[in-house]
Amino acid sequence: MMGLCYCWGLVTLCMFFLITAVIMNFQAAILVTLVGIVASAPISDKLDILNKDTIEQAHSLINKILEDAPKAHAAWINNKGLTLGDNTIRLQLNYLKSVIPSAPVLQNISNISSMETCLADMVKGLQLHLNLLNEIIKKLAQTDQVNVLKSEIQELHSLIKKLQKQAGFDPSKHAKDEQSQTLVHDLHKHLTTEFMIQVAAHLTLQQLQDFSCDVLCSFLSIRRMTSNMSMAENPKTVQLCINAAGL
């Protein structure tokens, strides 16, 4: 997992280099890249601005969401062909996947700025899935498990917002709720048949699980970078994410 995150860091650096190389001359590119390296260097003490208790709470909740998503899937979707985390199904549904708006890709956290973006994306992603679930619930009878999942997403959403606030980030800077709302509205057009509703529900939960794994990954790296925070991974959810990622 660490390697993956580090790779992301290197890719970002290379992109920095290429962009600046295209725009300016090579020397300038080297300078900018160096600045980038310095900026993206491990900054563990800088992350101490985050409230550790809130991080713990958010970490606990993302664990809980990862635990409860399969339960909600089992209770909600009766189409036996749709299995959560099945790679074959995942590939076969690649075409239909375009029906639901994709979740934001979480940036690798290397510095304060990336963490700010990452947190904002988390909020965005969680809100997106919440909206998606609400939209599908209109068509598909809701179950207790889905309600539980929804309230957990809602709670994590507010916890991350709390985290943003505690860190002094400006949540409004990244808020693009309206955009996700319009995307979700498009989904409405596709939910015409029972099959499509089931597929949309499956795709949403699958995407939510994947996104939650990314969130968990981010939280683990935040913990790692924050001083005095021991590793307290839940092997169950980490294993689930490794399986989900097909690693």
Next chain:
Amino acid sequence: MASVWLVLVLWIFVNALIKVIQASSCAQIHTPASVVLAGSPVSVSCSIEDECPLTKGKDFRVAWKINNHFAPSNLSYQESNRTYGLIIPSLLDTDTFIQCAVCEGENCQIVNGVQVKARYPPPVPQNLSCSLNLTSKRFLCQWDPGQEMADLATKYTLHIFSVMSKKVLSYKYVIPVGKHFHLIPRESYPLLLKVEINVTAVNVLGNATSETLKLIPLETAMFDPPEINGIEADAVGCLNYSWSLGKSQQWLTIAISLELRLKTVNNRQNKELVVPFTKKPRSKLNVCDLFHGTNYSTTMRVKYSSLSKWSEWSEWSDPKIAATVMKAPSGSLDTWLKVDDQNAQLYWKPSENFRANGWNLFYTVESMEPKKILCVTQESHCFFNLIERVEKVYLRATNAAASSNHTEVPVYRNRGLGSVSCSSNVHPQSETSVEIEWGGTPTSLSVTGYVLEWRSLNEMPAAPLSFTLMDKNISSTILTGLRPYQPYEVSIYPKYDKGIGIPCTLVAYSIQKASSVAPVLNTREYSNERNGTIRGIQKKYIDIYIYIYIYIYIYIYIYIYIYIYIHVYIYIYIFRFITILYIQIYFYIFKLIAIYTVSATFASFHDWNEIRYGIEMMLFVIPACIGLSLLVFVVFACFGKHERVKMCLWPIIPDPANSSIKRWTTTDSMQGMPPFKEDKEPVLVYLSHFSLLDLDEKEPFKSDYVKENQWSHHIDSCDESHSSFQTCVRCDSELDRDSVPYATVLFDGPYQNHSSCPPPYVRSESTQPLLGADDPGSPPPYENVSPRGSVSKVQRFTAFPQNPTEENEELWEEFPMLRSLEITDTDHI
């Protein structure tokens, strides 16, 4: 007629109804609210109708009554022409009846009234508490409603607020009347964020809100017991635990409070310690300062936070046992060495500071000069030979890890020094302890201490010796751990700096103790399918059974008594002997039954079945005995030849009232009248044989003519009688056996006519059913004898010789006495 009445009744009823309506509508009373806040003012208005007969053309005033007391006049006022008002400045009574009355002079008539209730707003709901069940995800809030007013419905509303993403989410739940709890659905509360909860009670007079509860839902949850995954004894005296939360809380990564409870296993120091922690799940827990080489059983429990007043401890987890690292035994041993020439007996026991620090403990006794191991043992004593030179022996304890330091034991060969004064006293203290007192020692010798040793005298093989070392200034001690009331040999040895003194030995007993084991009661169990054991039956049922028994006994007794009495009465003259025997048998059987049943009842009053069988047996045996005896008697009676028996059994009770003459017949019973036979001629004899039947006579048998022996004699002598009557007599003798001729007739008509019939002596046979039992059908038609001369006309008597009527006349002529008996009117026959 009925319809007229109905109409009248209806008219009266309707009229009465109209009057009632008129009366009630005499005034209208009005109050703004029938339920008011206690202490608040109340206004009531009463408007008198124009049509009110009480006021029509009268000078009246309106008075108010509050709870049957006239209201002070300053409270009432007149609103308008016929409307009057009353204002009560502060209503405090819970129920107030306000009545409006129309008064004319002193005469007041209540015309209308109203009830006003003074009530309070609902009490503030108390003790609001919420708890989350993590398994069922139920968040239950409950509260105490306080003193509610029964006739005033109180509604509750539960509010829950939480701050989610800057928005305040608020949910409101209206609770059904009578419920004082609510299950908050999962979507209304977060798990880890703070919520505020309160309850509002509302009734018509106001509302009251409880204290607001501020809590994190998760902190109210009782966690599942955690699990100890592993224990490591990594450092000396320490244990290191790895653990995890219960299955449904494994997602938690926040720090929580937990407690470890450690208990030594199989150790003399049975100590328990509880170690608190606040740790994140999956972190290691380290507990130190434990005994070395000791097994510890550990359990743990968790709760959200020890700071939160809502948190509750989970159950204790399953215990896990682990041992700490061993170390050489530490501390010293108490020793007691007794030397007798070359034989030495060494006893030891751990002192207070001794720690085994491991297991597989054994002891080694050795001497340094010469270096020799005297004995190695796992016991707490050792006997060995000691050569003269040895002045000290050494004792050490060894466990699986290492050996302890040596304990030095000096060998005192001087014995028989000054003895302890043997005025020792033994005072039993309790069932297991005894107090020993001893006197001083000779002052010439300096005592360094005392050794008290004791052993049980009652144990086979001989019990090991126990001992205690005591300080020199102690002169009494209490021995504990003794067996109740067992002899113990106790010796007190004084220890001097040079040797050991002469002991004082005595036998001590502790106090007796009641047997701790109850004697085993061997009980019989009934395990048949009826499962009818009533061993533990309640007393009331036993009483009922006894009553039933007594009742049965009395019943049977009375029955038998009456039965025997009747029998005795009947038999007394006939079968005196048999009856007496019979009674004796009867009483004997009864006695047997009674003895059997009584013994069956009270000796084994265990089983309902036995009781039932007893009753069944009685119910069978008694009627059987009665029936058998009856049978014996009947058989005897039937086959017995004695006619008297029959007579006694079936006595003939004549009833002349129901009798009539059935058949006429002649008889030769004149033989029963010897004087006639001998002295008179045959014809004359016939004439003189008659008997008079007085129709009013109740006891025809008393007629001196009809005698038992005469009839029997007549039957026997049937063949000797006159040849002309033979057939008739034969027939008659047979009939006589069946139907008893109880009356001889007739003398009903004039003798002139009667004389025409040569055998004027006839007799009748009763038709009474009692007497004609063998002839159950209605008797054949018969003819009563007509009063005058009808006898001769009867066809049936053609067998009789027909004599000329003159002859009859002559007969009458010759017997003037008979003539005098002539009855002229016999209509009644």
